[in-house]
Amino acid sequence: xxxxxxxxxxxxxxxxxxxxxxxxxxxxxxxxxxxxxxxxxxxxxxxxxxxxxxxxxxxxxxxxxxxxxxxxxxxxxxxxxxxxxxxxxxxxxxxxxxxxxxxxxxxxxxxxxxxxxxxxxxxxxxxxxxxxxxxxxxxxxxxxxxxxxxxxxxxxxxxxxxxxxxxxxxxxxxxxxxxxxxxxxxxxxxxxxxxxxxxxxxxxxxxxxxxxxxxxxxxxxxxxxxxxxxxxxxxxxxxxxxxxxxxxxxxxxxxxxxxxxxxxxxxxxxxxxxxxxxxxxxxxxxxxxxxxxxxxxxxxxxx
Ligand code: CP
Ligand code: NVA
Numbered sequence: 001x002x003x004x005x006x007x008x009x010x011x012x013x014x015x016x017x018x019x020x021x022x023x024x025x026x027x028x029x030x031x032x033x034x035x036x037x038x039x040x041x042x043x044x045x046x047x048x049x050x051x052x053x054x055x056x057x058x059x060x061x062x063x064x065x066x067x068x069x070x071x072x073x074x075x076x077x078x079x080x081x082x083x084x085x086x087x088x089x090x091x092x093x094x095x096x097x098x099x100x101x102x103x104x105x106x107x108x109x110x111x112x113x114x115x116x117x118x119x120x121x122x123x124x125x126x127x128x129x130x131x132x133x134x135x136x137x138x139x140x141x142x143x144x145x146x147x148x149x150x151x152x153x154x155x156x157x158x159x160x161x162x163x164x165x166x167x168x169x170x171x172x173x174x175x176x177x178x179x180x181x182x183x184x185x186x187x188x189x190x191x192x193x194x195x196x197x198x199x200x201x202x203x204x205x206x207x208x209x210x211x212x213x214x215x216x217x218x219x220x221x222x223x224x225x226x227x228x229x230x231x232x233x234x235x236x237x238x239x240x241x242x243x244x245x246x247x248x249x250x251x252x253x254x255x256x257x258x259x260x261x262x263x264x265x266x267x268x269x270x271x272x273x274x275x276x277x278x279x280x281x282x283x284x285x286x287x288x289x290x291x292x293x294x295x296x297x298x299x300x301x302x303x
Contacts, residue, residue: 002301003122005120005128006127018293019134021296021300022293023292036065037299037302039067040067041067041098042068043062043099044071046100047074047101051124053290054124054131055071057290061298064291085111089111089112090117093116093118098118098121105125121294125160131294132161132165134296139286140217143282143285148172151217152216153216155212155220155243156180156220156221157180157181157222158184158185159226160226162222166203170194171198171200177216180207184239185205214252217256217258218257219258221245221261222261223264223266224236224270225237247274259276261283261286262286
């Protein structure tokens with residue numbers, strides 16, 4: 001059974017195929033060409049955490065492909081505590097054609113996937129955010145014509161979004177640099193997995209954001225405290241303060257440099273209003289691309 005749990009599981013050809021299908025779907029959607037690739041299919045969305053972009057872009061994407069979506073709050077189905085993941089998986093596999101899941105623990109996805117006879121899409125876990133990574137690289141491609149050879153400087157911690165994007169960049173011939181406070185870089189498990197499974201140099205990690213952005217084509221940032229890390233918020237606010245994406249940091253970047261953010265943004269923390277609303281920011285184009293890349297993923301999984 002094919003799933004979409006991590007970008008690292010995709011071959012380079014599969015990744016390139018998803019990007020070109022997403023671009024095709026985007027173009028077709030802009031011309032309002034009807035699509036029917038999910039006709040008669042039911043997709044269940046189960047979210048343990050809040051969402052705007054992911055939930056709405058999946059539900060709209062499913063409707064645009066004439067499928068049916070079913071939203072189930074995580075606390076209603078009680079993944080792993082109301083019944084075992086195996087029992088849940090065996091049951092729901094008979095009712096719907098695909099599952100889209102946003103979970104606290106990535107292990108929940110692995111546990112479900114083990115027993116699932118339908119494809120599962122990771123809509124964000126504590127480990128990765130592959131749907132985001134795919135939309136991110138499509139946006140880079142649109143902004144520069146090609147993603148190959150471009151440098152993305154991620155200013156933030158080595159979190160779920162950074163891991164997925166780092167792998168996507170490695171697979172597509174892009175350079176990924178992580179600028180983070182000491183102690184907030186990529187974990188050992190990720191380093192090992194990357195070295196074993198990605199045919200590219202491991203991303204460079206630096207602790208000086210101002211020096212890091214001097215060769216950036218893209219500056220990328222995300223919230224300093226991810227969902228589930230709320231207890232660390234006060235400490236993180238202090239540690240990440242010098243890593244804000246603001247006018248002073250932008251002044252160190254090349255003039256063509258673009259700014260991406262997976263959103264939601266905490267304006268005034270990781271990014272200032274002037275940068276978010278300024279000409280370099282492409283975060284809303286990026287958010288729009290979630291719709292098209294996810295449609296490509298659903299079609300690919302059901303093929
Ligand atoms: N970027 C992203 O996944 O946004 P949501 O949390 O709103 O889905
Ligand atoms: N790193 C963030 C991404 C939100 C889309 C989080 O996990 O909360």
